[in-house]
Amino acid sequence: MSDFQKLQVTQRSKIKRLPKRGSQEKELIYSILDEALIAHVGFVNNEQPFVIPMAYGRKSDRLYLHGSSVSRLLKTLEQGVDVCINVTLLDGLVIARSLFHHSMNYRSVVLFGKAKIIKDEEGKMSALKAITEQMISGRWNEARIPNQKELKATNVLSFEIKEGSAKIRTGAPSDDAEDYSLPYWAGELPLKLTSGNPIRDPKLSDGITVPENIANYQRGV
């Protein structure tokens, strides 16, 4: 596979533990980023690490974050500090005969870089659309778009996806040879984020039905 289809490997992004579980393939990394809803954003402020869960959106090789223009978090990220972003999908429990070999099946992406503030209105709207569509595909055209006052109150950050990796575990447990005869159940328990029935806003006007993209909501399809 050619290099432009892969993210960069650097000292900080190199996978040292269980490297066979790792990958730099953009296609795989984007598929994980597109299925998840929450990114855990890590940064340092006065030598203190912070980890904040944030909604986000991806479009092409950019990941977009947003927040109130008076937020301390956004103000810190805007300064161009080093950021580490982790996005993790939990796919199941791995249940072994020995407790030592219990594990989880997961797909996880870690990215390194710096975020930049988007100043121009067109770029800001495009990024906000990516964040909206990440949450509910098609929603941008089914609600009132941001007005000037709202745009001013929102800061939007752009993060280039170029350095990082995915790490994945799938499949059955791997027990020690002598443990396979033990009388304990072993296997996988699949886990998935699933949606329940939509709950109408009590203040919803009569006669408005649930759109198809909310009624049949699914992640990872």
Added chain:
Amino acid sequence: MSDFQKLQVTQRSKIKRLPKRGSQEKELIYSILDEALIAHVGFVNNEQPFVIPMAYGRKSDRLYLHGSSVSRLLKTLEQGVDVCINVTLLDGLVIARSLFHHSMNYRSVVLFGKAKIIKDEEGKMSALKAITEQMISGRWNEARIPNQKELKATNVLSFEIKEGSAKIRTGAPSDDAEDYSLPYWAGELPLKLTSGNPIRDPKLSDGITVPENIANYQRGV
């Protein structure tokens, strides 16, 4: 409520944005920590922030982490560096008439402190039991417990839960007054991590049935 039922508020743990969504109540914080499966652990190494998803367990006012004794991550944490731990449960999408007021319902905990390595065997076993039981209640007694070799290959860290807070959003969207007449559906879409059917290890011995705690697995009950 008396102070010993609350976590400490400090400069780094004080909630600055939307403080009405915040809480320092231990009972609430523990309930979130007990329902989740993954903690996002943030730390700094050579001025670079890292965020790593990790399994964990809680018992009383301690959160336990574990990993290979040769892992760089564990070695860094063992040195007693400052750690920020975030645990987030995503409870639903908040769907408003305006895109600006779209949001998520969530329960999130952020903790600050330092981790300490557990050296004594009894403490290590007790912490590993907490990590196992966090994943599947009752599993400690239904699998082979760690032997001396496995204990030696595993480093276990203890993190005191004393400084931090929970942040929670629940309920319907909150639109601007003039938007309530817009012809867009609004409400909540509940989300939950749910389990599928257990998948037998292809190498499982005949006659071993799925235990009840795996067949009827649920989080948050």
